[in-house]
Amino acid sequence: MKSRTFCCSCEGFRKKNKRYDNVRRHWVQTRFVVDFIAEHTHVTASADMTHLHRSHRKITDAQASEIALVESSRIAPKAGMELMIKRAGGHPNLGFILDDCRNYLRTKRTMQIKDVKGFQLLYALHTDKDDFITNIFWADAQMNSNVRKKQKTIMTEQDAAMAKAIRSQWPETYHQLCIWHTLVVDHRYEELNVDFRVRQRNLAPSLQIEILNHATTLYTLAVSRMFEVEFSKTYNCDIQLCTEPRTTMEEFVLTPNGKCFHHKVKYELSGNIVICSCQMFKCAGILCSHILKVFSFSNVMKIPSQYFNKVDKTC
Secondary structure, three states: OOOOOOEEOOOOEOOOOOOOOOOOOOOEOOEEOOOOOHHHOOOOOOHHHHHHOHHHOOOOHHHHHHHHHHHHOOOOHHHHHHHHHHHHOOHHHHOOOHHHHHHHHHHHHHHHHHOOOOOOOEEEEEEOOOOOEEEEEEEOHHHHHHHOOOOOEEEEOOOHHHHHHHHHHOOOOEEEEOHHHHHHHHHHHHHHHHHHHHHHOOOOOOOOOHHHHHHHHHOOHHHHHHHHHHHHHHHHEEEEEOOOOOOOEEEEEEEEOOOOOOEEEEEEOOOOEEEEOOOHHHHHOOOOHHHHHHHHHOOOOOOOHHHOOOOOOOO
16 A cells, blocks of 8 residues: 545535525535644544445445335335345444435435426425325426416315315415316215125125025125016016927016016027027126026026126126
8 A cells, every 4th residue: 555545524514505595504525634633633433333424325226226116115214224224234234324215215206307308397395204205296387487376266186285275375266176086086985985885795685595695606786686686576477488398499488467568588408598588688787587587497596607797796
């Protein structure tokens, strides 16, 4: 070794830059040591503090990928750091601290927002205590100029915090809700409500009949109830076999009690194929009472597979 240069990171600060009025803490100004004055010295860092020096801290590419994965999993940076510290065998072995992790995420988000070609954007980020983004404001040049003007009417989504902010900042502005967003929210809530009821309620039919029990395993709650209604109508319907029994193709005539009209049903025994003149299955995907009456007459206890593919558990 021909020479060695010593420098101190604790002496002096950079002159305040007037371009950055919001800077609260300025970087330490590096100075070379040319003379040793004992009364000017300071306590040196111990070995267990070495990893805290800026010069000893660096996030590797592999660690950056892991930090990004933690963020995408909605895990707080502090919790992610604790996991990486344990895997590394302690703080000194990790190579960076929590502030470095948060600074990396903040820089990453800023670069993602800036990476919009052909646009000049004004933006601001708000984060919570775990450094998760809570609010993003952005505007192009035209939008920025419009924001400075007094707005007569503003349309937003249905958000209580946003409505409160608008009343506070623009008390004379007429606030309306976007009807499309309101409809979407209502539709999604209704879907959630139906799904909750399906999970909570007992799907067992009111009548313990094998074909009804089979229907509850194939259909949603709503479709199962429709199926049960159609099955109940079979008790109020007369059936007449018009062909020889157990032939290849059987034909039935079904007449509701007290009615003068009737429906015709054709039943192919070999393939369990049944067709009704009312065409309910073709139009609605639900087996009609006439077909269910034929099934009951023919001792069919389960719904053939070709008649539950059209309306299944996902509908």
